[in-house]
Amino acid sequence: MVCFCFLVDQTRKVRRFKPVAGSCSRCGHGASVADMRTSTRFCYVPFYWDSWRAVICTFCGAILKSYR
Ligand SMILES: [Zn+2]
Numbered sequence: 001m002v003c004f005c006f007l008v009d010q011t012r013k014v015r016r017f018k019p020v021a022g023s024c025s026r027c028g029h030g031a032s033v034a035d036m037r038t039s040t041r042f043c044y045v046p047f048y049w050d051s052w053r054a055v056i057c058t059f060c061g062a063i064l065k066s067y068r
Helices: none
Strands: 008-023 030-042 045-057 063-066
Touching (some): 008 045
Antiparallel strands (some): 008 030, 030 045, 045 063
């Protein structure tokens, strides 16, 4: 019997961001609009990328709004 390793993980990266008006609902710090990139890896081999834009808090990492 063949044993597969289902080792899938996702990494989320902020490529660049700039501050926008508004504040985080969790910690109260300033919000930023960010270009995000999510890469999905299977057994440590990246096989899927996804770029999207979101309003995030760079202080606590909360996603306040997603434009996907
Ligand atoms: Zn925050």
